[in-house]
Amino acid sequence: xxxxxxxxxxxxxxKAQLWSLTGFTIGILFFIIFFISIKGLPQITLxxxxxxxxxxxxxxxxxxxIVCTLYLIxxxxxxxxxxxxxxxxxxxEYTRESRLTxxxxxxTECLAGIPSIIMGLxxxxxxxxxxxxxxxxxxxxxxxxxxxxxxxxxxxxxxxKAVPYELREVSFSLGVxxxxxxxxxxxPSALPGIVTGIVLGIARxxxxxxxxxxTVGSSLRLPESxxxxxxxxxxxxxxxxxxxISMPNAYGTAAILILSILFINLSAYYLARQFLKKIC
Amino acid sequence: MAAKxxxxxxxxxxxxxxxxxxxxxxxxxxxxxxxxxxAKSGKTTLLRIFNRLCxxxxxxxxxxxxxxxxxxxxxxxxxxxxxxxxVGMVFDKPVPLPRSIFxxxxxxxxxxxxxDKKRLxxxxxxxxxxxxxxxxxxxxxNESAMKLSGGQQQRLCIARTLAMEPEVILLDEPTYxxxxxxxxxxxxxxxxxxxxxxxxxVSNNTWQVARTTDNVAFxxxxxxxxxxxxxxxxxxxxxxxxxxxxxxxxx
Amino acid sequence: xxxxxxxxxxxxxxxxxxxxxxLMAVFIFKEGMPxxxxxxxxxxxxxxxxxxxxxxxxxxxxxxxxxxxTIGAMIIGVPLALACAITLAEFAPQRVTVILxxxIELLAGIPSVVYGFxxxxxxxxxxxxxxxxxxxxxxAASIILAIMILPTITxxxxxxxKAVPYSYKEGSLALGATHWQTIRMVILKAARSGxxxxxxxxxARAIGETMAVIMVAGNALRxxxxxxxxxxxxxxxxxxxxxxxxxxxxxxxxxxxxVLFVFIMVFNVSANIITKRWRRE
Ligand SMILES: Nc1ncnc2c1ncn2[C@@H]1O[C@H](COP(=O)(O)OP(=O)(O)O)[C@@H](O)[C@H]1O
Ligand SMILES: [Mg+2]
Numbered sequence: 001x002x003x004x005x006x007x008x009x010x011x012x013x014x015k016a017q018l019w020s021l022t023g024f025t026i027g028i029l030f031f032i033i034f035f036i037s038i039k040g041l042p043q044i045t046l047x048x049x050x051x052x053x054x055x056x057x058x059x060x061x062x063x064x065x066i067v068c069t070l071y072l073i074x075x076x077x078x079x080x081x082x083x084x085x086x087x088x089x090x091x092x093e094y095t096r097e098s099r100l101t102x103x104x105x106x107x108t109e110c111l112a113g114i115p116s117i118i119m120g121l122x123x124x125x126x127x128x129x130x131x132x133x134x135x136x137x138x139x140x141x142x143x144x145x146x147x148x149x150x151x152x153x154x155x156x157x158x159x160x161k162a163v164p165y166e167l168r169e170v171s172f173s174l175g176v177x178x179x180x181x182x183x184x185x186x187x188p189s190a191l192p193g194i195v196t197g198i199v200l201g202i203a204r205x206x207x208x209x210x211x212x213x214x215t216v217g218s219s220l221r222l223p224e225s226x227x228x229x230x231x232x233x234x235x236x237x238x239x240x241x242x243x244x245i246s247m248p249n250a251y252g253t254a255a256i257l258i259l260s261i262l263f264i265n266l267s268a269y270y271l272a273r274q275f276l277k278k279i280c
Numbered sequence: 281m282a283a284k285x286x287x288x289x290x291x292x293x294x295x296x297x298x299x300x301x302x303x304x305x306x307x308x309x310x311x312x313x314x315x316x317x318x319a320k321s322g323k324t325t326l327l328r329i330f331n332r333l334c335x336x337x338x339x340x341x342x343x344x345x346x347x348x349x350x351x352x353x354x355x356x357x358x359x360x361x362x363x364x365x366x367v368g369m370v371f372d373k374p375v376p377l378p379r380s381i382f383x384x385x386x387x388x389x390x391x392x393x394x395x396d397k398k399r400l401x402x403x404x405x406x407x408x409x410x411x412x413x414x415x416x417x418x419x420x421x422n423e424s425a426m427k428l429s430g431g432q433q434q435r436l437c438i439a440r441t442l443a444m445e446p447e448v449i450l451l452d453e454p455t456y457x458x459x460x461x462x463x464x465x466x467x468x469x470x471x472x473x474x475x476x477x478x479x480x481x482v483s484n485n486t487w488q489v490a491r492t493t494d495n496v497a498f499x500x501x502x503x504x505x506x507x508x509x510x511x512x513x514x515x516x517x518x519x520x521x522x523x524x525x526x527x528x529x530x531x
Numbered sequence: 532x533x534x535x536x537x538x539x540x541x542x543x544x545x546x547x548x549x550x551x552x553x554l555m556a557v558f559i560f561k562e563g564m565p566x567x568x569x570x571x572x573x574x575x576x577x578x579x580x581x582x583x584x585x586x587x588x589x590x591x592x593x594x595x596x597x598x599x600x601t602i603g604a605m606i607i608g609v610p611l612a613l614a615c616a617i618t619l620a621e622f623a624p625q626r627v628t629v630i631l632x633x634x635i636e637l638l639a640g641i642p643s644v645v646y647g648f649x650x651x652x653x654x655x656x657x658x659x660x661x662x663x664x665x666x667x668x669x670x671a672a673s674i675i676l677a678i679m680i681l682p683t684i685t686x687x688x689x690x691x692x693k694a695v696p697y698s699y700k701e702g703s704l705a706l707g708a709t710h711w712q713t714i715r716m717v718i719l720k721a722a723r724s725g726x727x728x729x730x731x732x733x734x735a736r737a738i739g740e741t742m743a744v745i746m747v748a749g750n751a752l753r754x755x756x757x758x759x760x761x762x763x764x765x766x767x768x769x770x771x772x773x774x775x776x777x778x779x780x781x782x783x784x785x786x787x788x789x790v791l792f793v794f795i796m797v798f799n800v801s802a803n804i805i806t807k808r809w810r811r812e
Contacts, residue, residue: 011711015622021614022623025685026631028678029638032649086544094538096338106803107549113732113799114555114792115739117766121788122555124773125562146551153548166375170437173333174388174444175365179537184391189378207642210741210770238644238742241651254645261640269633 033258040255043248049256053220057236058246062253064222068137068230071223072216073205075141076148080201083145084152085187085194091153092160093182112150119147120214128215135217135229143215144208148201155200159193160186192271199268203261209234233257284309284448284478285330290344292325292502294337299325302344303504305497307448312470312479314493314510316486318525322502323482324372327450330480331367332360348448365392368441372453374433376425381417384425384436388444403443410473411439412465431462438469448478455488467492486526490514498522559792563785575786581752583772583780590787592754596669596762597738597794599755600748603673604680604737609730612681616688616726621714632689639682647746650675655747664759667749672762675743680733687732691725692718728802735798739791741766765791 005013047061054060087104095101123143133139163186171181187194209232217229218239231239233253240250285307292300300322307313315323328334329346332353345352353363365388377384385404394400404421408414413435417428425436434454441449451470455463470479470492483489489496489510496513498506498521506513506522517523567575570588578589615635619628650671659666695718703713719726749761750771763771769784769791776784 007709007712011709014711018614018618018622021611022618022631025611025615025681026634029634032638032641032645035649035653036645083544083547086541087547090538090541090545094541104545104549107552109803110796110799111548111552113735113739113795113802114552115735115741115766115795117739117741117769118555118559118788118792118795121562121769121773121785122558125558125785126554130558146548146555149548149551164375166371166373167377169333169336169371170375170377170440171387172336173331173364173369173371174391174440175361175363176388176391177361177534179534180391184387185377203640207640207644209642209644210766213770214773234642234644237642237648241644241648242746250648254648257642257645261642262637265633265637265640 033262036251036254036258040251040253040258043252044255048249048252052222053236053249056220056245057240057249059249062233062236062249062256064220065231065233065236065253068216068223069206069232069234071137071226071230072140072144072212072232073202075137075226076144076205077198077201079142079145080148080152081198084149084197085156087149088153088156088160089182089187092157093178093186108150108153111146112154114147116147116208116210119143120211123211123215133227135215135219136227137216137223137230138226140212140216141226143211144205147208147211148204151200151204152194152197155197156190156194159190159196162193163189192274196268196271199264199271203264203268206232206257206260206264207234208232209238213238282309283307284349285480286347287326288345288347290326290329290346291342292322292329292334293341295339296341298502300502303499303502305504305507307478307480308495309478310474310476311494312474312481312492314489314496315480315482315499316484316489316496316525317499319484321499323499324452326499327369327452327480327482329354330448330450331364331369332358333364333369335360365444366446367448367450368444368446370434370437370441370449370451370454372456374430374437376428376433376436378426379424380422381425381428381436382421385440385443388440392444403445407439407443410442410469411435412469413439429462431458431465434458434462435466435469438466442473446477448480449473450480450482452482453484454481455483455485463488486528498525500525556792559785559788562782563787563789566779566782567786567789569779576790579754581768583776583783586779588779588783588786590765590768590790592752593763593765593768593787594790596748596755597764597766597791599669600672600676600744600762600764601734601737603669603758604676605730605734607673608677608680608733608737609684611677612684612729612733613688613726615681615685616692617714617719619685620689620692621710621718628689632686635682635685637682638678639686643679643740643743644746646675646679647743650743650747658759662759664757665749665761667747667761668759669748669755669762670758672744672748672764673758675747676737676740679740679743680736683736684729684733687729688722688726691722691729694725695721724805724808728806731798731802731805735795735802738764738794738798739766741770745770 049061050063051061052064053062091101123139127133127139127142128135167185168181171185212232212235218231218235219229220231223230234257237250237253237257240246283306287303287305290300290303317323334340342354346354377387382404385407386400389400389403413432416432428436455466473479481493493510496510497504500521506517506519513522514526517526575588575590577591579592580587580589619631654671654674655666658668658671699717699721700713703717744764745767748767750763750767751761752763755762765787769787773784
C-alpha cells in the first residue's frame with residue numbers, strides 16, 4: 001500500500017484544487033460578461049435603441065422590443081404585486097403558523113419550481129385560447145405574474161418578518177387597527193425588501209423567453225395596447241441568433257439584455273444591503 | 281372615590297401555565313395605582329389585559345371580569361381598538377416609531393380621524409408639554425425620533441400616549457434603565473397627570489412606588505398579596521411577605 | 532367590519548399561488564390526458580416513435596434524452612458548485628465571500644437564451660472540431676446546463692454549510708483534525724441535507740430548461756448513442772412544435788408537458804421533504 005499522505009499536505013493540495021475550481025467558475029462569469037460586452041457594446045448607439053427593427057431585424061434597431069418588454073413588465077407587476085404582497089401580509093400578519101399556512105407555503109414553493117415551458121403551455125391554453133385573449137401583452141403579463149408570485153411572496157414575507165414586533169405593539173396600543181398598522185408601520189419599514197422582490201421580478205420579465213413566445217407571440221410591430229401581440233428583447237435576440245438573421249444586432253441585443261439584468265441585480269443587492277443596515 | 285377599573289376574580293394562563301390567579305383589584309379614578317412585585321410575578325400580564333394587548337399572544341386563557349366604567353372589557357365582540365384608544369400604554373422599553381418626532385405624536389390622532397393640521401399641532405404641543413419634553417424638542421419636531429436619548433424617547437412615548445387623549449394610562453416600568461434625571465421628570469409628569477387621568481404604574485422600584493402612587497397592589501407569583509393605600513402598605517403592611525418585599529429582603 | 536373584509540380579501544390573495552398551481556395542473560392534464568389514454572400509457576411512455584402528423588406519439592427518446600442531459604449537467608456542475616461552496620464558505624475570507632456569493636448568484640440572472648447563444652458560437656464549434664460529431668449534442672447541452680445551475684447549487688450549499696453550528700467544527704479541530712478533514716468528515720456531513728436539496732433543485736432547473744437546450748442540443752429525434760449525438764429533450768420538443776401543432780399533435784405536446792410536470796413535482800416534493808428534515812436537524 002502506498003504511504004499515506006500527510007494530512008496537512010493533503011489539505012494544501014485540496015485547498016489549491018478547490019480554489020482553482022472556484023477561480024474557473026468565476027472566470028466563466030466574467031468571460032461571459034466581457035465576451036458579450038466586447039462584441040455587443042459597439043453595436044449600441046442611440047439610433048439602435050430608438051429605431052424599430054427593419055427587415056425582420058436584419059437592420060434597424062430594437063425600439064419596439066424595448067417598448068414591448070416595458071409593457072410586459074408593467075402588466076406583470078401590476079398583477080403580481082398586489083397578489084404577492086397581499087398574500088405575504090396575510091401569511092405574516094393575519095394568521096399564525098397552521099396547517100393552512102403550510103399548505104399555502106408548499107403550493108408557493110411548488111409554483112416556484114414549475115419550469116417556464118410548462119408556464120408557457122398553461123398560459124397558451126388558458127389565457128391565449130380558453131379566455132380568448134390571443135397572443136397579447138395581457139396574456140403574457142398574466143402568465144408572467146404567476147411566475148413572479150413566489151419570489152414576491154417570499155421576499156415580502158422575509159422583509160415583513162424583519163420588522164420589529166414592538167412597532168406593531170406600539171401601534172396596537174394606540175388603538176390603531178391591524179390594517180392601519182400594516183399599511184402605516186409594517187409596510188413602510190419593509191419597503192426596501194419588497195422592492196428587492198419587485199426588482200427581481202423585473203429581471204425575470206426581461207430574461208424570460210419560452211413563456212413569452214407562447215403567450216405574447218413574436219410580432220415585430222410596435223404594440224399599441226395591452227391587447228396587442230409583441231416581441232420582447234429576449235425573444236428578439238433568440239430569433240435573431242437562432243435564425244442567423246443578423247449577428248451584430250444579436251450581439252447588440254444580448255449586450256443590452258445582460259447590462260440591464262446586471263444593473264437590476266446590483267440595485268436589488270444594494271437595496272437589500274440598505275435594508276439590512278436599516279434594521280440592524 | 282369612584283372606581284375607574286374593577287378587576288373581579290381574574291385568572292390568566294399562557295399555554296396552560298397559570299400566571300395570574302383570582303386577582304381582585306380596583307383602580308380609583310384620577311389617581312395613581314402602583315403595581316409592584318418581583319420579576320415574573322405577572323405585572324406586565326395584568327397591565328396588558330387592561331387594554332387587551334394580551335389578545336396578540338396565541339394560546340392564552342382568561343377567566344374573570346374586568347370592568348372599565350362599569351363595562352366588561354373582556355366580553356367577546358368588544359371593539360378593542362376603541363378600548364385601546366381609551367386605555368393608553370407605555371412600555372418598559374421606549375419604542376419610537378421610525379419617523380419624525382411630530383409624526384410619532386400625530387400618528388394615533390391622525391388615524392383616529394383628526395385631519396386638521398392646526399388641531400394636530402396643538403395636540404402635539406400640549407402632549408409634549410405635559411410630558412415635559414416640549415422645551416427640549418420644540419425646534420426639531422421634524423427630526424427622527426430615533427435620534428433622541430433614551431430618557432427623551434420614553435417621555436416621547438408618554439407624550440404619544442397622551443396625544444390620544446386617553447382616560448387611563450398604563451405604564452410598564454417606564455423608568456427601567458433610565459438616568460435619575462429622566463426618572464425624576466417622568467415621576468413629576470405622572471404627578472401632574474393624575475389630576476385628570478387614571479394611571480396604573482408597574483414598577484420594580486419600591487421607592488418610586490412609595491413616592492408617586494396613591495394606592496398599591498403587591499403581586500407575587502400571580503397572586504395579589506395585598507392591596508391598599510400607599511401610606512398604609514408602606515407603614516403598616518398586613519402581610520409578612522409585603523413587609524419582606526418592601527424592606528428588600530426579597531429578590 | 533371593514534377590517535373583516537380586508538382580512539378575507541387578503542386570505543383570498545394568499546391562495547392565489549396555490550390556486551394558480553391547481554389551475555395550471557388542471558389545464559395541462561385536461562389538454563394532455565385524453566391523448567395519452569388514446570395511444571395507451573405504455574405506448575406513449577415507452578415507444579421511441581414520434582411522428583405526430585402520422586399518429587405516432589412515443590416520447591421515450593425524449594425522456595431518455597432529458598434524463599441524460601440532466602445527469603450530464605449534474606456530473607459536470609455539482610463538483611464545480613460544491614468546490615465553490617466549500618471554498619467560499621470555509622476557506623475564503625469573509626470579505627471575499629460577501630462579494631463573490633452575489634457575483635455567483637448573478638450568473639443565475641443571465642438570460643438562458645444568452646447561455647444558449649454562447650453555447651452555439653463558442654462551445655459547439657469546439658466540440659465539433661476537437662471531439663467530432665455535429666457539435667450540437669448532448670454534451671454541449673450538459674455543459675451549458677451545468678454552468679446554468681452552478682449558481683443555484685452553490686448559493687444554497689453555502690447557506691447549508693454556514694448553518695452548521697460552529698461548535699461541531701471546534702470539536703473536530705480540537706481533536707487535532709486538519710481543517711480539510713473537519714470539512715470532509717464533520718461539516719459536509721452535517722450540511723448533507725441542505726446540499727442534497729440544492730442538488731435536487733438544480734436538477735429540477737436543468738430538466739425544465741428549454742431555450743438554451745434547444746439552441747445547443749441538436750434536437751434529433753433519436754435515442755442518444757453517445758455524448759456527441761444530437762438529442763431532443765421533453766422541453767425542446769414542446770417548444771419546437773408548439774408553433775404549428777394542432778389537434779392530437781397539440782394534445783400530445785401537452786401530454787409531454789404532463790411527463791415533465793410529474794418529474795418536476797417529484798423533484799420538488801423530495802426537496803421539500805429533505806429541507807424539512809434539514810430544518811428539524
Ligand atoms: N408571551 C408569553 N408567552 C408565554 N409565557 C409568558 C409570556 N409573557 C410572559 N410569560 C410568562 O408569564 C409569567 C409572568 O410574566 P410577566 O407578566 O411578564 O411578569 P412581570 O412583568 O411581573 O415580570 C412569567 O413566568 C413569564 O415567563
Ligand atoms: Mg414585566
